[in-house]
Amino acid sequence: MTTDEQLAILLRGVTHCEKRDELKKKLERGMPLRMKYGIDPTGFDVHLGHTVPLRKLRQFQELGHIAVLIIGKATALVGDPSGRDESRKSLDEAQIAKNAISYLEQISKVIDVSKAEVIDNDTWFDKWGFGDVLKLLGKTTVQRMLERDDFSKRYKESKTPIYLHECLYPLMQGWDSVEIKADVELGGTEQLFNLMVGRDLQRDAGQEPQVCLTLPILRGTDGEKKMGKTAGNYIGLNEPPKEQFGKTMRIADTLMKEWFELLTDFDTATIEAHLSGKPNDAKKTLGAEIVRQYHGDAAAQAVLAEWKKQFEDKGDPDVIAEAMIPAGEGIDGQVAANKLLVLAGLCKSMSEARQKIAEGAFNYGADRVKPADFKTQVPVADGLVLRLGRKIVKVKLA
RNA sequence: GGGUAGGUGGCAGAGUGGUCAAUUGCACCAGGCUGUAAACCUGGCCUCUUCGGAGUUCGGGGGUUCGAAUCCCUCCCUACCCA
Numbered sequence: 001m002t003t004d005e006q007l008a009i010l011l012r013g014v015t016h017c018e019k020r021d022e023l024k025k026k027l028e029r030g031m032p033l034r035m036k037y038g039i040d041p042t043g044f045d046v047h048l049g050h051t052v053p054l055r056k057l058r059q060f061q062e063l064g065h066i067a068v069l070i071i072g073k074a075t076a077l078v079g080d081p082s083g084r085d086e087s088r089k090s091l092d093e094a095q096i097a098k099n100a101i102s103y104l105e106q107i108s109k110v111i112d113v114s115k116a117e118v119i120d121n122d123t124w125f126d127k128w129g130f131g132d133v134l135k136l137l138g139k140t141t142v143q144r145m146l147e148r149d150d151f152s153k154r155y156k157e158s159k160t161p162i163y164l165h166e167c168l169y170p171l172m173q174g175w176d177s178v179e180i181k182a183d184v185e186l187g188g189t190e191q192l193f194n195l196m197v198g199r200d201l202q203r204d205a206g207q208e209p210q211v212c213l214t215l216p217i218l219r220g221t222d223g224e225k226k227m228g229k230t231a232g233n234y235i236g237l238n239e240p241p242k243e244q245f246g247k248t249m250r251i252a253d254t255l256m257k258e259w260f261e262l263l264t265d266f267d268t269a270t271i272e273a274h275l276s277g278k279p280n281d282a283k284k285t286l287g288a289e290i291v292r293q294y295h296g297d298a299a300a301q302a303v304l305a306e307w308k309k310q311f312e313d314k315g316d317p318d319v320i321a322e323a324m325i326p327a328g329e330g331i332d333g334q335v336a337a338n339k340l341l342v343l344a345g346l347c348k349s350m351s352e353a354r355q356k357i358a359e360g361a362f363n364y365g366a367d368r369v370k371p372a373d374f375k376t377q378v379p380v381a382d383g384l385v386l387r388l389g390r391k392i393v394k395v396k397l398a
Numbered sequence: 399g400g401g402u403a404g405g406u407g408g409c410a411g412a413g414u415g416g417u418c419a420a421u422u423g424c425a426c427c428a429g430g431c432u433g434u435a436a437a438c439c440u441g442g443c444c445u446c447u448u449c450g451g452a453g454u455u456c457g458g459g460g461g462u463u464c465g466a467a468u469c470c471c472u473c474c475c476u477a478c479c480c481a
Contacts, residue, residue: 160476160477161476161477222425223435232408232425232426246434247434249433249434249435250434250435251435252435252436253433253435253436254435254436255435256435278433279433279435280433280435281433283433283435284433307434310434311433311434312433349444349445349446350445350446350447351443351444351445351446351447352427352428352442352443354447355427355428355441355442355443356427356428356429356442358441358442359427359428359429359440359441359442360428360429361427361428361429362428388427388428389427389428389429389434390428390434
């Protein structure tokens with residue numbers, strides 16, 4: 001494959017490339033490039049938003065380049081200020097270590113982790129003394145920091161404080177690039193500033209600066225904000241097929257194009273064809289494709305069939321999550337409706353359960369019995385199906 | 399170091415001694431209509447309740463008062479201005 005062909009593939013979907021010429025030059029040498037991608041193990045779930053850059057990383061892998069995954073144990077302690085309007089809470093180390101393991105396992109669904117170099121950035125940062133930190137801090141200025149969009153916004157609007165340690169984050173991330181001698185670093189568009197700091201630090205250290213590639217930010221299920229943990233609008237790679245599919249079915253029609261483009265390998269013509277058809281069908285295709293990527297073909301087929309059964313034919317799905325109900329509850333196998341909802345985890349409180357019952361949101365069994373009121377005794381048995389709105393659960397006596 | 403303005407339910411933001419479990423908007427949940435989309439209408443959104451109420455909330459602690467989110471003291475936190 002020629003360099004130009006490679007470039008064409010690698011730059012597809014990329015928002016910004018700093019700098020294209022340098023990337024071309026690097027590719028022309030014919031040596032595998034060291035592709036850096038950093039993840040901060042700040043939570044348990046890797047979600048679809050992360051897969052946008054990860055999918056790009058996989059493309060590089062497929063062309064023979066080396067993925068270098070930085071597990072940001074040290075940086076997670078600081079918290080990335082990128083794209084947020086408030087400072088992020090730092091986490092404790094034990095939690096971070098635990099997250100890191102689960103992250104890798106999840107990421108392996110997108111890229112080939114066995115062929116990647118995986119490095120914790122505390123490998124070097126843990127050895128640092130205060131003098132090293134000072135040296136790193138001396139590499140930049142307050143003015144440069146304030147150039148960064150989220151800082152300047154927070155500074156001008158003075159809504160939220162900017163803590164000094166947050167300024168350390170981009171420098172640390174940049175230093176990672178020096179340590180691993182990155183050729184290219186990938187990230188979301190909000191990462192541009194951080195990525196550019198890496199270039200500066202590498203140049204300073206006498207290395208050839210990395211090329212920075214930024215990819216579009218995926219909007220979450222709400223169709224508004226960036227997909228993320230904080231906004232609670234994400235679909236996790238570890239979520240069961242039904243959840244992934246269901247959440248996808250609930251996104252706004254207007255969001256579909258973006259998701260098709262960023263989350264599937266469908267070519268433009270195919271995507272257009274889907275979008276010009278029935279929106280509902282297009283969304284099913286999208287949802288099934290997402291499930292297929294993370295759970296396989298069989299799961300995707302199954303979830304489609306389940307969907308049809310439950311929502312189009314209004315029946316019970318084959319697989320229903322079980323809710324453990326302590327056998328000791330109630331009298332003679334009867335439990336008051338509101339209590340049952342709480343026991344089954346369908347409602348947070350008795351008051352909520354009461355309200356939902358009054359609204360007619362709750363029914364049970366094959367014939368969809370609706371309790372007259374919250375005091376109605378429901379005969380509970382193994383396998384009894386309980387429904388509250390779109391939530392559905394099967395009783396398991398314990 | 400000095401000064402000013404603030405800290406209210408997931409967020410935004412009212413309220414400044416009783417009528418405040420606290421206006422309103424957003425988010426969220428449910429019902430209706432649908433395609434588990436959008437829009438729209440309705441109800442809900444601290445906990446418990448024998449549905450009459452009851453109990454705990456307005457940065458933390460203490461106090462004044464018959465009564466405080468509202469007044470006083472103190473501590474913690476934030477922004478802005480001056481140095």
